[in-house]
Amino acid sequence: MMPEINPAFLKNGLRTKTFGKKIIFLDRVDSTNRYAWKLAELGEDEGTIVLAKVQEEGKARMDRKWFSPEGGLWFSVILRPSLKAYVAERVMLMAGVSIVESIRELYDLDARLKWVNDVLINSKKVSGVLAETSITGKKLDFVILGIGVNVNIDSFPEDLEEKATSIKLELGRDVSINELAIDLIMKLENNYRLIWKKASEIAGKWRRYSDTIGRFVEIVHNEERLRGKAVDIDENGFLVLRLESGELVKVTIGTCYYLESL
Numbered sequence: 202m203m204p205e206i207n208p209a210f211l212k213n214g215l216r217t218k219t220f221g222k223k224i225i226f227l228d229r230v231d232s233t234n235r236y237a238w239k240l241a242e243l244g245e246d247e248g249t250i251v252l253a254k255v256q257e258e259g260k261a262r263m264d265r266k267w268f269s270p271e272g273g274l275w276f277s278v279i280l281r282p283s284l285k286a287y288v289a290e291r292v293m294l295m296a297g298v299s300i301v302e303s304i305r306e307l308y309d310l311d312a313r314l315k316w317v318n319d320v321l322i323n324s325k326k327v328s329g330v331l332a333e334t335s336i337t338g339k340k341l342d343f344v345i346l347g348i349g350v351n352v353n354i355d356s357f358p359e360d361l362e363e364k365a366t367s368i369k370l371e372l373g374r375d376v377s378i379n380e381l382a383i384d385l386i387m388k389l390e391n392n393y394r395l396i397w398k399k400a401s402e403i404a405g406k407w408r409r410y411s412d413t414i415g416r417f418v419e420i421v422h423n424e425e426r427l428r429g430k431a432v433d434i435d436e437n438g439f440l441v442l443r444l445e446s447g448e449l450v451k452v453t454i455g456t457c458y459y460l461e462s463l
């Protein structure tokens with residue numbers, strides 16, 4: 202078993218049409234999303250992947266940081282979906298589903314999805330997704346789909362200790378980052394094909410793996426807070442909340458916190 206990333210091994214193992222047809226391997230980068238964004242602006246094709254062993258300024262949503270030492274799987278895929286901008290969330294949805302499927306199949310771990318993009322094992326975050334979109338008017342130019350998975354990471358900084366985990370910590374052994382990368386990139390390509398006409402299939406899988414549906418939640422976005430019971434996810438990745446008044450609302454963006462009660 203080769204735990205470390207090996208470009209030749211990874212390329213040989215991939216059976217995909219577009220995803221990873223070209224992979225740019227970097228030892229270090231500020232952020233694979235930032236790097237891929239620049240390439241996309243220069244016209245890089247759909248499917249090109251930027252993968253780094255270490256990110257010095259890994260990006261999370263809303264200007265937060267992503268801890269990205271050696272031992273993780275950090276990569277970004279350039280996508281050029283012909284979708285209206287408002288359905289770009291579907292990319293996020295299919296990415297979360299793909300990560301969960303890979304972790305479940307390869308390691309038999311009980312990976313679950315917390316809205317909107319967290320993959321949890323035993324209630325701790327093992328993976329996150331950052332989809333950044335370039336939009337002109339109502340048209341989507343490109344999406345940079347960034348995925349981070351804590352694979353062979355032994356320890357986390359103090360502020361993450363309680364809420365983050367890795368596959369190694371859960372299994373008690375190192376695993377092959379190559380094997381996970383190959384499996385995940387293939388699943389991403391397959392699930393990506395479904396986002397046009399079979400988005401409800403993706404939403405169905407999301408529902409099955411959901412950690413969020415059925416819980417009382419608070420969704421926070423900027424100054425806005427919304428409390429309710431999470432009752433469903435729709436095919437665009439929007440969370441359906443039942444407010445205390447009984448009214449159903451769809452939430453499109455925000456950070457989700459779990460509550461004991463409303």
Ligand code: BT5
Nearest residue numbers: 232234259260261262265267268276329330347348349365
């Ligand atoms: C995310 O944001 O979860 C998106 C993470 C995307 C990272 C990938 S790595 C490859 C690509 N290139 C990039 O530069 N980024 C992408 P969000 O939902 O905002 O969650 C961020 C929060 O997760 C932080 O505020 C921390 O609390 C926590 N966190 C940071 N690093 C973590 C880690 N390695 N594991 C688990 N939790 C982490």
